[in-house]
Amino acid sequence: MPESRMDWTPLFKSHFTSASGINNTGNFDIYLDKLKWLLNLRHFVCCDNIHNFCRQRILQRVLEAHVMAAKEDVSFEEVLQCAISKWYPSFKDHTFQSVFIALEEDVVAYLNEDKVVLPQGCSFPVPDRGRRTSTSSTDSHVSWSDEEEGDDETPPSFPLLTAAIGEGIQRLGGAAVPKLNWSVPKDATWVCPDNTLKCTSPSDVYLLLKCSDFIQHDITRVYEYCSKDKCQPICYQLCLRKWVPIHPSGEFRCFVKDHSLIAICQRNTTVFYSHLVQDMNTIKKEIAGFYHQVINHKFPLPSYVFDVYRNAKGKPLLVDFNPFHEMTDSLLYSWEELKAWQVGGVPDTDVRVLTEQKGIYSSDLSCLRVPQDIVDVTTQDQMTKLIEVFHSQQLEQSSSEEEVHPDKQSQ
Numbered sequence: 001m002p003e004s005r006m007d008w009t010p011l012f013k014s015h016f017t018s019a020s021g022i023n024n025t026g027n028f029d030i031y032l033d034k035l036k037w038l039l040n041l042r043h044f045v046c047c048d049n050i051h052n053f054c055r056q057r058i059l060q061r062v063l064e065a066h067v068m069a070a071k072e073d074v075s076f077e078e079v080l081q082c083a084i085s086k087w088y089p090s091f092k093d094h095t096f097q098s099v100f101i102a103l104e105e106d107v108v109a110y111l112n113e114d115k116v117v118l119p120q121g122c123s124f125p126v127p128d129r130g131r132r133t134s135t136s137s138t139d140s141h142v143s144w145s146d147e148e149e150g151d152d153e154t155p156p157s158f159p160l161l162t163a164a165i166g167e168g169i170q171r172l173g174g175a176a177v178p179k180l181n182w183s184v185p186k187d188a189t190w191v192c193p194d195n196t197l198k199c200t201s202p203s204d205v206y207l208l209l210k211c212s213d214f215i216q217h218d219i220t221r222v223y224e225y226c227s228k229d230k231c232q233p234i235c236y237q238l239c240l241r242k243w244v245p246i247h248p249s250g251e252f253r254c255f256v257k258d259h260s261l262i263a264i265c266q267r268n269t270t271v272f273y274s275h276l277v278q279d280m281n282t283i284k285k286e287i288a289g290f291y292h293q294v295i296n297h298k299f300p301l302p303s304y305v306f307d308v309y310r311n312a313k314g315k316p317l318l319v320d321f322n323p324f325h326e327m328t329d330s331l332l333y334s335w336e337e338l339k340a341w342q343v344g345g346v347p348d349t350d351v352r353v354l355t356e357q358k359g360i361y362s363s364d365l366s367c368l369r370v371p372q373d374i375v376d377v378t379t380q381d382q383m384t385k386l387i388e389v390f391h392s393q394q395l396e397q398s399s400s401e402e403e404v405h406p407d408k409q410s411q
Contacts, residue, residue, distance in 0.1 A: 074225045074325040076232065081300055082321040083181040085237050094294050095318040097242040099168035101161065108236050110156050112219050116210050120157040122203040165202040168240040175243035178205045181236060182222060185212030198243050205240075225327050249273040250310045252287060253331055257303045257324065260343045261291045265332040265352040267307060272357040283310065284351045290316040
């Protein structure tokens, strides 16, 4: 990092005021201290990279606690209508083929447990020359939790569910993407040999579901923004969607306010795609046409967010619905901007894509691929302390082994 550094206070203060709508000097000072600490990140090599990273990533995280206080409740009905089992029957001809399997309470409880233990009859996948296979039957009940806790534990058994998942995958052509009522476990692809959501067996499905924080959110916190007195019990379903290779540049998020398509932006905001800049008018025309012909006034909510995938032929396919609320990532927009958007007269849809490559952007999911303790290590001092802890543990382990097997020293 260059020795000369910018004064980030004015930039941060302007973002703090606009993002929260409140100019609170006391809170600003607290967040400014945290921002200055974060600016000591060693892996940014120039001020431009730091500036872009701050605008796109750090400020969003630092302000999260303050902005949360100003968030409005989302209705139970809005959340419920965005569950795939609710909207799929009306749009099944315009989305990916799907199979639904009802989940019993014991299965939901199993998915909510911390331990990563696969059910009986399933095994952990391992890479084999680029193909996905399974370990031998002797390893089928391996637990990724502490050995002391799982040695004598009998894995759960869901024979009917396992059979139904296998049949569903075959109905979809031999490969599927799992999804709970609202979320896909895309944060857990790091556990798969090919780093994708492609599942060819029940074992793959169980593993992704068990390792995903997004799935945990569906089970424990899907109503966290709702008025608690209006929430109802959830009937959980596993949705298997037909596996289709998707290029990230073809994914778009669309914002609808009072039945008007007000904004479209690229879904992957970490990569600059030059062809999107050239095709913005075409993208706008195709997605707007799809919205008016397929979705408008057919989805029951007046305001919502929907995702589409535009394939190589330019044909949009519906991917998902989300509430028009802060719980949904606004990507290249801000929620203050979207909520203040004026609707009326001749509607004109805004389209935003990255117009140039600036700096180095990390994936929003990258922090979910390693333990939180490692994510929190961002300075040289913290890294040194972590190494010292590991080294100390190794010495203690070696010392314990010598006490148990003293004869090894003489050999």
